[in-house]
Amino acid sequence: MHLLRVSAALLSVALQTSMRYRLDFALQGLMALVWLGWTLAPLLLVFGERPSLGGWSLDQALLVMAFFIALKGIMEAFIQPNLQQVVEHIRRGTLDLLLVKPADAQLLISLGRVEPASLVQLLGGAALAVVACQRLHLTPQPLHILAALALLGGATCILYSVWLIAVSAAFWFVRVDNLANLFEAIFDAARWPASAFRGWVRAVLTFVIPVLLMTSWPAMALLGQLDLPQIALALTLALAFLLLARLAWRTALRHYTSASS
């Protein structure tokens, strides 16, 4: 209960901070919408050449894209701004101020900032999913929707974990903005259905950095193509990633020696 209260307080402060420059806020929301349209361009280009991509039709691939856009929105709203700030804290030594506060440090660094403008993408992703379902003449069963949402939650956990592990590396390397760049570049592959890839590219993107699972599996769940063991497997994987990230963060904290000392 205490944990929830702290989380709520952190989020509300973060929201107020990010909405203080109103013009900037509106511009960011607008930009997010423009990006949404642009994200679709490569997909339409590919399907202009061929009616199917690795067994996925355009409308099914739109569903994957919807989950990609939503997940990107979640990442840019909640995950990215926070973890970037931690890196800044580490570089300047102001992390000390957070560490002495009477709450879990991981919680404090994970919910300190929010970019609500990016949530426009979450809405955009939801809208796109509805459009794709309509074009597919698909009325997903409530159970399938539930599974898809659970998998999206799992994907969020994996994303957050990968970021936290990258940030933990910042305790040693100090500058990891490029690491973030690297991850974003890899995450971009998630906009395509998993079976669009073959060979080792697919293996790496499924098992090492499971970006393909994050979007393709929720889409498959919505289409009713996943069974229970697969969903359980994905959620277990998400949990494992969370634990691993927690471990990495604790280990990194133990090695923390502040900036000026």
Added chain:
Amino acid sequence: MRHPLRIAAALLRVGVAEALVYRAQIIIWMLATTLPLVMLALWTTLAAEGPLQGYSEDTFIAYFLATILVRHLSECWAVWAINEEIRAGSLTLRLLRPLHPLWAYAGQVLGDRPLRLAIILPLVGLAFLLHDGPDLTADPLHWLAFPVAVAGAWLLQFAVHVLIGALAFWTEQSLALWSVWFGLWALLSGYLVPADLLPRWLQHLNAWLPFHAMLGLPVEIALGRIPAHDLLPHLALQAAWCLLLGAAALALWSRGVRRFEAYGA
């Protein structure tokens, strides 16, 4: 004539030394250029069912390998440096030196080329050797045109970086605009998709825009996809864009410097 050459050599030496100091950063930065590999995987999946507009699986492999090489040869990151230095006020230091800051940026950017090439050339070379099929052109005329086109591509990149970077004199931060530009560039330059595969109407429009000259042109020259008699018109268009964007960048930069107040410095 000796004097400017000495300055250029010194700038490059400093650039190389700097690149070696931040080598880990540059290597990660290089790894982040995985997009051509992802697109390669995607297009070869599609081409496995049959060639697309004359691009077979093998052509796609050669195309994206060459893309990676050209991208690293013509890569630029000045817009981040300019934004950061304007925002933090450290541009003042550069302005005090008896050398135009743009020369310094150019030297810094070009200084990382040896390190980049030392990593990327063996990889791309090996991949070309392992992959059998149609690949690079054997025509000497094309090989003569290739370095010219790469140099032009880099100049265009640099001009755009300075142009967008200089906007930060007015807006304090122009990286959002940069990402919009990058989105356009990625689609139209041949980075995500060979320009020949764009919809017909977009191809006609794109033929007059600067994007293709910034990446696709040198790549297609290396693959011998541009007929010899078309080389000169293409290079001429590239040169024209270099002049236009270069002049615009210089003009905007000098206006911006005049209103620069070095916040916090």
